[in-house]
Amino acid sequence: MQFSVGVEYALHSLFYLVDLxxxxxxxIHDLARFxxxxxxxxxxxxxxxxxxGIVRSIPGVSGGYELARDPAHxxxxxxxxxxxxxxxxxxxxxxxxxxxxxxxxxxxxANCPCLIxxxxxxxxxxxxxxxxxxxxxxxxxxxxxxxxxxRRLAIKEWFEAL
Numbered sequence: 276m277q278f279s280v281g282v283e284y285a286l287h288s289l290f291y292l293v294d295l296x297x298x299x300x301x302x303i304h305d306l307a308r309f310x311x312x313x314x315x316x317x318x319x320x321x322x323x324x325x326x327x328g329i330v331r332s333i334p335g336v337s338g339g340y341e342l343a344r345d346p347a348h349x350x351x352x353x354x355x356x357x358x359x360x361x362x363x364x365x366x367x368x369x370x371x372x373x374x375x376x377x378x379x380x381x382x383x384x385a386n387c388p389c390l391i392x393x394x395x396x397x398x399x400x401x402x403x404x405x406x407x408x409x410x411x412x413x414x415x416x417x418x419x420x421x422x423x424x425x426r427r428l429a430i431k432e433w434f435e436a437l
Contacts, residue, residue, distance in 0.1 A: 282359065289342070295342075305437050
């Protein structure tokens with residue numbers, strides 16, 4: 276299982292939207308430049324985040340993006356699901372039905388789920404549950420502790436100058 280780089284781009288970029296003052300937006304070009312990442316790819320990720328209601332797009336000359344929800348209500352899983360989609364990683368093809376030793380494939384139904392699918396789905400759900408407990412607010416608070424006051428000020432001034 277592997278998430279696309281869009282998830283990383285989104286989380287890193289959303290991190291900097293947390294501190295924006297009310298009414299201040301940041302455009303994709305500036306976020307991409309700040310993070311030294313692909314503007315095109317970030318734009319695609321933010322289109323998905325907008326569609327999912329995580330960010331809001333403000334049109335106009337001084338437009339850009341801002342968080343659409345409180346960062347305490349935006350989980351890592353919300354971002355992953357917006358970028359990657361909601362489907363489970365493991366897609367059971369029910370190959371056991373075609374096994375040479377199976378006389379009656381109809382025995383394998385919802386009443387008799389594939390144990391491999393059950394175990395992997397349970398593991399995926401545990402991962403989702405964990406990712407739902409980590410929010411953008413948590414990320415911002417935790418990572419910001421590692422920033423010196425000078426770095427926090429430099430970041431604030433960089434975004435304010437836009």
